[in-house]
Amino acid sequence: MGPALLFAPADRPERYAKAAERSDAVILDLEDAVAPEAKAAAREHLVNTPLDPDATMVRINALGTADSGLDLAALARTRYRTIMVAKAEDPDAVAALADYQVVALCETAAGILAAPALARLPNVVALMWGAEDLVASLGGTSSRFSGGPKAGSYRAVATHARSQLLLSAGAAGKVAVDSIYADIPDVEGLAAEADDAVASGFGAKACIHPSQVQVIRDAYRPGDDAVAAALDLLAAADSAGTGVFAYKGQMVDGPILLHARATLRRAGR
Structure with missing residues (x-):
């Protein structure tokens, strides 16, 4: 897995192959990247536009929602068997997905606190964290400082969550995936964060634009x-x-x- 995992909206099938060519693995996204009215079409695109299942995972909506049930029904019509579960919080619900290899995306306060239990599940192969949904779940407004000497760096709660997820994954012998870097033009900021991910022990880093892939690869490839x-x-x-x-x-x-x-x-x- 990794090191550069590239998200691609599942409702844009014309981007599937390009995303796969430019990354180490592609994450076809049925959740945040797809508007509610486009999710049904996105599921059909997922079925009708196949990629290599060994280098592809599918992010489904949070378990317990109507959308997640429809996502799983669509997945059953594909060869994809690695899924990313958005807003993973309930170990029992994730364990019930025994037919899949699961990347548990811990992006709420409850998800971060459940990370140790999620990491110990046999069908969980990796943990990932998400900063903005986490802060939103706490009633906050931003995971990063917007000004001053700390501009662009994570607030303390995000740093704590990132570390806790990494420790939870490491203790269980699972891969930890670092969160995306949303400021696409800020190549230097991404490079610094990717360097820190490598040095800290993250096995991969997710990204949202093809231009970010090589920056992450460079960080993971020793000179x-x-x-x-x-x-x-x-x-x-x-x-x-x-x-x-x-x-x-x-x-x-x-x-x-x-x-x-x-x-x-x-x-x-």
Whole structure:
């Protein structure tokens, strides 16, 4: 999965193939990206415009709504078996989707608090969080600061939710997916946030525009210097033959070696 997951409105079938070509996986969106009056047509497009099911997931509406039932009925007519459940909150309801691999989208206060239980479900393969719906569920107005020295950065509650979701996914051995970056022209802001996602342990990041895909890929792909440094460090560890050793003036132990191995995995080494 990932690292760059691109949302595509399910009511725009002419965009399906382009989104699939330009991303690592496409998320066909039956929820927020589709107006209520267009959802029925979007479901038919989903059925009649197939993509590779191994590189595609479908975001359905919140469980318990009439739309989610119609979404699942449409999905049954397709080969798609990976779904993103919007506003996931109820572990029992998600567990009932046993025929699907589920990405639980925790984007409400209840969803973030349920993240540990959701992550432990056998059919849940990943967790993702959403900032704006989360803040809206609390009665707030914005997940990010709009001015001053913190402009563009997350407010404390969003940062807390992001961290809690990452910890919940990691504790269960599941992938954590970082939220979208809505300011499409702000490439520098996206790059900084993607760099932080990689360093923190998110396995992928979602995006809403094809121009954001390469920025995310670049963040997840280690540079030649990083790969060389990881190889040198692991070679030094083999030579040292001890659990803890000094390397270039720094103490190296197990966690540092895990970081180096993670770098090589992202580089395909």
